[in-house]
Amino acid sequence: MSVTNHIRLEEEKKVPPKLNKYMHARNPYRTPPSFKKLASVYPEFRPYCSYDVGGKVHLDFKDPKALRALTTCLLHQDFDLKVTIPDDRLVPTLPLRLNYLLWIEDLLMHAAHCETSDVIVGVDIGAGASCVYPLLAARKLGWNLVATETDNINFTAATTNVNNNDLQDNIIVKKVDDKTVLQGVLDDADIQKQMYLKKKEVNDNNDDDDDDDDEVMSELNNTPSDTPCKHTDGDDNKSMKYMFDFTMCNPPFFSSEEETDSMKKSKKQRGEPISSPTGCIHEKVTTGGEVTFITQMVEESHKFKSKVRIRSTRDGQGNYRTSCN
Numbered sequence: 214m215s216v217t218n219h220i221r222l223e224e225e226k227k228v229p230p231k232l233n234k235y236m237h238a239r240n241p242y243r244t245p246p247s248f249k250k251l252a253s254v255y256p257e258f259r260p261y262c263s264y265d266v267g268g269k270v271h272l273d274f275k276d277p278k279a280l281r282a283l284t285t286c287l288l289h290q291d292f293d294l295k296v297t298i299p300d301d302r303l304v305p306t307l308p309l310r311l312n313y314l315l316w317i318e319d320l321l322m323h324a325a326h327c328e329t330s331d332v333i334v335g336v337d338i339g340a341g342a343s344c345v346y347p348l349l350a351a352r353k354l355g356w357n358l359v360a361t362e363t364d365n366i367n368f369t370a371a372t373t374n375v376n377n378n379d380l381q382d383n384i385i386v387k388k389v390d391d392k393t394v395l396q397g398v399l400d401d402a403d404i405q406k407q408m409y410l411k412k413k414e415v416n417d418n419n420d421d422d423d424d425d426d427d428e429v430m431s432e433l434n435n436t437p438s439d440t441p442c443k444h445t446d447g448d449d450n451k452s453m454k455y456m457f458d459f460t461m462c463n464p465p466f467f468s469s470e471e472e473t474d475s476m477k478k479s480k481k482q483r484g485e486p487i488s489s490p491t492g493c494i495h496e497k498v499t500t501g502g503e504v505t506f507i508t509q510m511v512e513e514s515h516k517f518k519s520k521v522r523i524r525s526t527r528d529g530q531g532n533y534r535t536s537c538n
């Protein structure tokens with residue numbers, strides 16, 4: 214056996230094969246976290262651990278409090294993030310969230326030809342109380358994010374999480390209306406101004422298009438915040454090309470509470486492990502389910518396609534869907 218194959222086999226042993234198949238190559242959780250180490254460092258994690266005769270630590274994945282403790286302790290241990298998630302809100306599983314970000318990073322590098330030194334600006338639709346994607350993207354990858362939320366409790370918790378980690382320079386949390394998905398965000402003059410200035414700072418060093426810059430800034434300055442800016446309204450704008458590098462979304466998937474139950478039952482019938490569902494109903498349910506939500510997202514994205522390089526979303530089957538300029 215070649216050395217490379219041997220190393221690969223050794224690496225693949227680190228996570229159960231079924232899980233490893235879906236884990237991005239750069240995902241740090243290809244090596245599962247040690248619950249023993251976590252319990253030794255974080256007293257708040259200990260109450261949810263049980264020990265077998267061999268001293269191995271086990272966690273009850275059916276207890277939402279145990280899941281919350283696992284996620285918040287890992288965010289602190291592995292990313293130096295202090296995150297608070299209110300009791301009844303969605304607890305994100307970190308390996309899957311990292312997969313999505315790393316996949317976007319691949320698309321940015323390979324499909325959009327971005328350099329690692331570029332200022333990356335994205336939008337996370339429906340950030341949740343944890344604000345997990347924007348926090349990880351800012352801390353791990355150095356990106357800038359606009360995080361949108363419709364829910365008051367999630368908006369407040371997400372804002373607190375951003376402030377508690379001093380990431381206000383990288384993340385704007387915006388409360389939005391549930392009638393829209395991207396409209397009112399991508400065309401918000403205030404947001405555009407802040408993101409444009411971030412990109413301009415770096416581009417100024419190697420950009421000779423000063424006239425275009427002046428024209429764009431002058432229009433943004435003369436557009437009241439929270440109102441559409443004509444530069445982003447349609448395809449005719451050349452100077453503000455790709456103000457946003459990507460949009461991402463983990464949408465509410467279900468059309469009713471009953472549908473969330475039927476998903477649980479079918480997982481059980483297939484013998485798949487079920488961790489306790491977390492989150493309140495309106496984080497998971499939306500009128501018309503994911504089809505209506507994603508259709509609206511696609512329609513609104515189309516309107517702004519000259520402003521966003523990569524448009525993406527997860528779906529209820531765990532697939533990632535994208536459209537790239």
Ligand SMILES: C[S@@+](CC[C@H](N)C(=O)[O-])C[C@H]1O[C@@H](n2cnc3c(N)ncnc32)[C@H](O)[C@@H]1O
Nearest residue numbers: 305339340341362363364391393463464465496
């Ligand atoms: C499935 S949760 C995802 C939360 C978080 N991104 C995560 O992955 O853990 C969906 C979130 O989208 C929010 N939401 C629903 N409709 C929305 C809309 N039109 N615009 C922005 N957020 C929305 C919900 O309040 C909820 O927090």
